[in-house]
Amino acid sequence: MADNADHIDGDDNEDVRAQQNLIKIKLKSSEGGIYECGLTAAKMSDLVKNMVESLGTDAVVTTEPIILGNEAVTDAALKKIIEWVEFHWDDPPVDHDFEDEKDRRNEELSHWDKQFIDVDDQALLFDVIAAANYMDIKGLVEVGAKHICSKIRGKSCQEVREMLKITNDFTAEEEDAIHKENAWIYAKD
């Protein structure tokens, strides 16, 4: 265990990562539920990673739960998130900053991710995305965003509103102006 502590600052070596994932840490949701998660998996969250690194030793990390105070981190959302990171922790690293925007848009979600994110409960879906954003898990935010995009694609503004239960907070005049502006920006010759 003490040996692992020396390597705790993110080594790309697969064996070390696998070994570290055997260490279980505790995550506490905003509703109070405490859940166990492998250390390497949990560190996919930049928020958790930074906390663990600032705490320093495993001893503290493995006994005290890390509190995730954001209201989006419900018990249900946290369970989903742990399910996702436990599946993805050994993915090859992706450099999010330099990916070409077009490639990102076109890249399909994996079958597992599609199954994972396709939840009937929309409130849960949004909680998961918002919580993933709060915990700074870029990969999961991307999965959520792409899933919502696949629903939005090709739909009219009103259809999008109905599907995502968005309240239209524009006045009639504003809405008219916006539609004109859109028409202007993408008008045909």
Next chain:
Amino acid sequence: MAFAVNYLPSIVVLNILRYLSPEDRLRASATCRTWRHCVFTRTHWPHKRFAVDVTDKRWTAVARHELRRNNRCNPTLDSTPALKCFLSKCCRFLEELVITFDPNSTASLRHLLDVIDILLSNDTNCNQNLSTDGSVDDNQWLRSNSRRLRRLTLNPINVTKSLEEFGSNENDAHIYQLFQQLVQRLDQLVDKCEPLEHISFGCLQPVLNHSNRFLQTLAKRHSLSLKCLHLSSVKTDPDNYPVLDLSVHLLEPFASLRVLSIDFDVLNDQMLRLMARKATIDTFVVNVHGIDEQHEGLSASSWSVLAKSNPNLKVTLNLIHTEDSIAVLRDSLLDTDMPLAHFRAYFVYTFGPSDDSICHLVNLVANRHSKTLLSVTLVNALKGTKTRHQRPNPVFAELRENPLVMLAWRSRQLQSLTIIGYEVCDSDLIAITRLRGSSLRHFSFPLCCISLLHSPIAEDEGYYDDYFDRRMTYFLDGAPQHIQTKVIEDIAQPLDRRWTPLTYEQLPNAVTNSVNSMQTTYLSTILRDQTICGESHHKINATTDTN
């Protein structure tokens, strides 16, 4: 806990929008305020260059082209209000703005002022609204619409009179007033915006007359950031204009200056020495109009010092209607060590094989600057008024050794050659293309200026016997098709690509008829130099000349 999507953090909405196509993105953004706000964010508009065209007649065409290429936008007719609205939303992440306008139209000038007003105002998307009285507070830049602007270019489609020349009629009075406002707003903008890298005043006399004022304002905040400064002008009347008194010391603070364009009128030894001390300048553009008798001239030694201290310096010389003193041109500019890369002479009227002729200038350029020369442009009007009976200037053809052939022979780096309005015989053109081959990437020469006098091809084809006496013309445009084809083929062959001479219709208006539009012949070329910033400057400069 029921979240509605409106309450997703903006950053997540941004993420969602990012994976949508631009069309879906805009449609989705029309659902609610949060989403709409998110769509006008830097990341969704990858090209931060925005070209606004507010000229009366042509603005849609240019705007359409630029917008589609940059932002895939496509405005329909009369979208000025929409354009302004769009600009006011986009300008807070805009890095480069090019404004095309008509300086002789009051409507267009008003649009231009509106565009600058948008840049001057504060971000309406911010919650706190500042008073508009221009009071400065520490955080103001955060909310300023121009906070990311780095490059500003005025791109007029024509020239206009300097303020002194405005008459007293109503239209002139209006335009005079609008220009006064423009100068004031530009000064405000320069005073307010964040450090600029590039600024061009569009060669406009009424604006550039206030160069001293602009330089003072620029020195306050932009002295370290400014890389490109364009102060050169184009005159309405090249023989008669007020000469600006520019204070050299005002250029002193600009420590990063790389590109400078300026009029010969304000250039002096002191300024050359100042530039030599800076050693940052790599592109130097000099516009020469008429030469004032008061001009003290430049010494050859100043150029030598400058060339030594700035080894990468490239000079562009634009001679515009210059005719009064070729001697000054020779002593102050051409017969010096200036590293001349681009030589352009527009409507330089000098006739006969005297010392003062254009031939002498070309010889000087060929002899002194062959090592550095990249492009040469010579444009002159055809003589005569009757369409298709106009004749080119014969100065080059009359000499036994054509200076243009000499130029091509000596200038091994020459990439671009445009000769319009001068007679050259077919064998000399073939010599030019053979000497430079495919490295001459741009070669413009009009069909009606190719002479068949002493042409071996025409002789082989028996042209002289059959046609010459009766047709009374020895220019290629009057020759039969098979001779035209043969001559053009022979000129094109060494270039290693398809090449055709310019047709009569392709020539600039001022070459073929009225003198009124002369400025438009070269204004666009000169302004193109002023819209380009940084490294790409030389590359584009060499390949794009008068079309």
